[in-house]
Amino acid sequence: MTLGSVALNINFYPGFFGLFLNPFFFARRELVKHVGLCASAMTGKILDVGCGRKPYQKLFTNTSEYIGMDIEISGHDHSQEDIDVFYDGKTFPFADKSIDSVLTNQVFEHVFNPDEFISEINRVLKSGGQLLLTVPFVWDEHEQPFDYGRYSSFGIKHILEKHGFEILKQYKSGTGIQAVIQLVNLYIYKKFHSRYRPLNYLLTLFFISPFNLLGFILSVYKRKDSDLYLDNVVLARKKS
Numbered sequence: 001m002t003l004g005s006v007a008l009n010i011n012f013y014p015g016f017f018g019l020f021l022n023p024f025f026f027a028r029r030e031l032v033k034h035v036g037l038c039a040s041a042m043t044g045k046i047l048d049v050g051c052g053r054k055p056y057q058k059l060f061t062n063t064s065e066y067i068g069m070d071i072e073i074s075g076h077d078h079s080q081e082d083i084d085v086f087y088d089g090k091t092f093p094f095a096d097k098s099i100d101s102v103l104t105n106q107v108f109e110h111v112f113n114p115d116e117f118i119s120e121i122n123r124v125l126k127s128g129g130q131l132l133l134t135v136p137f138v139w140d141e142h143e144q145p146f147d148y149g150r151y152s153s154f155g156i157k158h159i160l161e162k163h164g165f166e167i168l169k170q171y172k173s174g175t176g177i178q179a180v181i182q183l184v185n186l187y188i189y190k191k192f193h194s195r196y197r198p199l200n201y202l203l204t205l206f207f208i209s210p211f212n213l214l215g216f217i218l219s220v221y222k223r224k225d226s227d228l229y230l231d232n233v234v235l236a237r238k239k240s
Contacts, residue, residue, distance in 0.1 A: 007197075008053065008055070010022055011024075011028065011055075012028055012032060012055040012056070013028075013032055014028050014029050014032075019209060019212045019213060019216065020204070020205055020209040020212070021201055021204055021205065021209075022204065022212075023185050023186070023188075023189040023200075023203075023204045023208045024182070024185070024186070024189075025182075025185070025212045026174050026178040026179070026181060026182040026185075026212070026215060026219075026230070027139075027173075027174055027182050027230050027231065030173040030174040030178065030230065030231070031106075031134060031173055031174070031230075031231055031233070032056065032059075033173075034134075034171040034173045034231075034233040035056050035059060035105070035132065035134065035233060036059050037169070037171070038132050038169055038233065038235040039056075039059040039060050039061070039062075039132075040061075040062060041101075041130050041132075041168070041235060042060050042062060042063060042100075042101040042103065042130050042132060043062045043063060043064075043100055043101060043130070044063060044064055044065075044099075044100025044101060045063070045064055045065040045067070045098075045099055045100045045101070046060055046063045046065070046066050046067065046099070046100065046101040046102070046103060047067050047069060047092075047094070047099045047101070047102050047103070047124065048066065048067065048068045048069065048102075048103045048104075048105070049069055049070075049092075049102060049103065049104040049107060049121070050069070050070055050071070050104055050105065050106075050107030050110070051068030051069060051070055051081070051082065051083060051084075052068075052070065052081050052082075052083075053080065053081050053082055054066070054068050054082045055105075056103070056105060060101075060103070063100075063101065064100075067084050067085060068082055068083050068084045068085070069083070069084065069085045069086070069087055069092070069093075070083045070085075070086060070087075071086065071087060071088075071089045072086045072087075072088075090113070090116060090120075091120065092120050092121075092123070092124050094124045095124070096123055096124065097123075097124070097125065097126045097127065098124055098126075099124045099125055099126065099129065100125075100126055100129055100130070101125075101129060101130045101131070101132070102121050102124070102125055102129070102130070102131045102132070103131075103132045103133075104121070104131075104132075104133050104134075105132075105133075105134045106134055106135065106136065106231075107135075108133060108135040108149075108151065108156075109135055109136055109139075109147060109148060109149050109150060109151070110143060110146045110147060110148060111148065111149075112148045114149070114159060115159070115162075115163070118159060118160065118162075118163040118165075119163055121163075122163050122164050122165070122238055125238045126238070127238060127239075127240045128237060128238060128240055129237070129238045130168075130235065130236070130237055130238075131160070131165060131234075131235070131236045131237070131238065132233075132234070132235050132236075133156070133160070133232075133233075133234050133236070134173075134231055134232065134233045134234075135150075135151050135156060135231065135232050136150060136151075136230065136231050136232075137150055137151060137152060137153070137172075137229055137230065137231060137232055138150070138179055138183070138228065138229065138230055139186075139230065139231075140186060140190070151232060152232075153170060153172060153232055156170075156232050156234055157170065157234070160234065160236050164238060164239050165236040165237065165238055165239065166236060166237050166239055167234060167235075167236050168235045168236060168237055169233075169234070169235040170232070170233070170234050170235075171232070171233040171234075172226050172229040172231075172232065173229060173230055173231040173232070173233050174229055174230030174231060175225060175226050175228065175229040175230075176219070176225035176226070176228060176229075177215055177218045177219050177225075178215055178219050178230070179228050179229055179230050180215075180228070181211050181212070181214065181215030181218075182215070182230060184211055185208045185211050185212065188203075188207055188208055188211075189203070189204070189208065192207075
């Protein structure tokens with residue numbers, strides 16, 4: 001295992017060491033937990049829309065084929081990513097009803113045409129096909145200028161039902177004190193972030209990890225506030 005793969009694993013699957021080395025500990029820990037709760041429902045040919053590095057691919061063990069698709073022009077570099085197919089931002093290059101399951105992870109906030117986007121997902125999904133969608137509720141502007149929206153739990157439910165989906169599971173990820181601590185850490189990280197990874201790890205270790213530890217302790221003993229949270233995680237099914 002290379003140093004890069006270890007860093008990637010800590011970034012998206014923050015266990016014990018993530019408390020000390022991951023500035024996005026609560027957001028990533030809660031996200032992988034809730035995606036994992038839905039992953040077993042995703043079967044057959046899966047299309048990962050906005051796949052990037054396919055960080056959660058290994059969670060989907062019931063799929064026969066895993067296809068990563070992304071948009072060529074975005075707010076970040078694709079050179080380190082694992083993309084199988086590019087698309088033009090409007091039409092998915094797949095036939096009607098040709099996909100069994102669709103994953104779109106932290107992508108929907110970057111879509112300027114949300115109704116067209118959900119319609120395209122509906123078009124390529126087979127009847128009864130599954131959609132697993134995650135999208136921020138509380139987060140900073142990122143990948144500027146391609147950051148267009150935030151969605152409440154009610155808003156994301158409305159737009160999915162509007163386009164022919166029924167909600168199977170809906171989670172609020174990173175609630176209460178976890179959200180507060182994560183936003184504090186995000187501010188610190190963006191304020192002092194540098195181009196040098198070792199310096200960023202030192203920043204996290206000495207200035208961010210104390211807040212991670214505090215948030216971890218408080219989230220165990222304090223009552224959770226489900227109205228303040230970081231991300232929506234929704235599993236939905238295309239109606240027949």
